[in-house]
Amino acid sequence: MNVMQSYTESTDLVMDGTALAERLARDGYLFIRGLVPTDAVENVGHQFLDVVAQGGWLDPDHPKRSRIANRNIVCADPEPEFLQVFRRFYLSEDSHALKHHPNIVGLFERIFDEEVLVHPLFVARNIFPQKEKLTTRPHQDFVHIQGTAETFTVWLPLHDCPREMGGLAVAEGSHRQGVHDFTVASGAGGLEVTAPFDGQWRFGDFAVGDALIFHSMMVHKGMDNKTKKIRHSIDARYQRVSEPISEVSMANYSGCGDWEEIYGNWKTDDLKYYWRKQNPDVQPYDFQYYDRRDDIAFKMAEDGNDTARAALLRIVQRDPRAEKRARATDLLDRLEA
Incomplete structure (x- = not known):
């Protein structure tokens, strides 16, 4: 422990x-x-x-x-x-x-x-x-x-x-x-560092x-x-x-x-x-770090993984690029269907 x-x-x-x-x-x-x-x-x-x-x-x-x-x-x-x-x-x-x-x-x-x-x-x-x-x-x-x-x-x-x-x-x-x-996660920020830091x-x-x-x-x-x-x-x-x-x-x-x-x-x-x-x-x-996060989130959502939801919501609410917001909105709809 x-x-x-x-x-x-x-x-x-x-x-x-x-x-x-x-x-x-x-x-x-x-x-x-x-x-x-x-x-x-x-x-x-x-x-x-x-x-x-x-x-x-x-x-x-x-x-x-x-x-x-x-x-x-x-x-x-x-x-x-x-x-x-x-x-x-x-x-x-x-x-x-x-x-x-x-x-x-x-x-x-x-x-x-x-x-x-x-x-x-x-x-x-x-x-x-x-x-x-x-x-x-x-x-x-x-x-x-x-x-x-x-x-x-x-x-x-x-x-x-x-x-x-x-x-x-x-x-x-x-x-x-x-x-x-890092990878995508639920909770604040929508991502998590992968190293354990034991x-x-x-x-x-x-x-x-x-x-x-x-x-x-x-x-x-x-x-x-x-x-x-x-x-x-x-x-x-x-x-x-x-x-x-x-x-x-x-x-x-x-x-x-x-x-x-x-x-x-x-x-x-x-x-x-x-x-x-x-x-x-x-x-x-x-946007380099968010672009990396978003690519991971898009793939997770396409695979039906609900963990991507927090990151997708952040894209919809905060990303200035319309094409990204549209893709995130579509994937959110799929997750919630």
């Missing part, structure tokens, strides 16, 4: 930018307890709960803050019924403000020793319990976000997250070998306010949520302002509205289009 080791904690290094940078270069991740104040995180977490409660995703026979899931409803990104509810969370001004918290930005200022670019795009996660098929498979963020490889994700659960609720595991040192081979996985419990920070090439995966509760978290990303960013990271999350819609009911203008003052070097998106 392959028992996962616990994260190496870096809380004691939080004010030492040089030491943090050295550990990131060595391990590919940092685990820092209490990085963000509890009240700031819980405020956003409660707003997320309000959204999913209105969508019927919580069990009406339990208090909302118990987080107990409605067992009659299970859906996942990028299914339309999921996004219909999920997109409401992105209208929250506080959810966008959280990624700008001075404790996070200040940490990266010390690590980078220069101005920080907070990615406009952030990702919220809603993980239903006891649905292992929907658990996020091992993958690398770089394949999806591109830009500079020296981009770092902050994974922040919006509530206490003990091991039995899942959370995130990282394969220590896996960021040093570039892009790993002996390299690190995992642990989170209290609200704890943060896991990792390199864009770090292989990481969701862990099965074995409780009865929905798990909520956000992924926010950071890089040096002097390095390139992909156009995909300049937009809001796909299917969840454009910036004018997002900003519609905000009370302040402070964070609206904040990146324009920094004049980032925005580069076109390179």
Whole structure:
């Protein structure tokens, strides 16, 4: 049995930018307890709960803050019924403000020793319990976000997250070998890295306010949520302002509205289009990795393999090329026939 080791904690290094940078270069991740104040995180977490409660995703026979899931409803990104509810969370001004918290930005200022670019795009996660098929498979963020490889994700659960609720595991040192081979999978991202990384996985419990920070090439995966509760978290990303960013990271999350819609009911203008003052070097998106994923998904779907469904939905919703969308739509119809 392959028992996962616990994260190496870096809380004691939080004010030492040089030491943090050295550990990131060595391990590919940092685990820092209490990085963000509890009240700031819980405020956003409660707003997320309000959204999913209105969508019927919580069990009406339990208090909302118990987080107990409605067992009659299970859906996942990028299914339309999921996004219909999920997109409401992105209208929250506080959810966008959280990624700008001075404790996070200040940490990266010390690590980078220069101005920080907070990615406009952030990702919220809603993980239903006891649905292992929907658990996020091992993958690398770089394949999806591109830009500079020296981009770092902050994974922040919006509530206490003990091991039995899942959370995130990282394969220590896996960021040093570039892009790993992958295949198509169900769950977030629609793909998974094929190497097992035995002996390299690190995992642990989170209290609200704890943060896991990792390199864009770090292989990481969701862990099965074995409780009865929905798990909520956000992924926010950071890089040096002097390095390139992909156009995909300049937009809001796909299917969840454009910036004018997002900003519609905000009370302040402070964070609206904040990146324009920094004049980032925005580069076109390179579809080479998605083209590889899509070729695999098309073949799987033609063979009747439903595992291709998540990748096909992503093509239909997000690929700018009409011929690809048409082929994916046809194959989805065949799978659902």
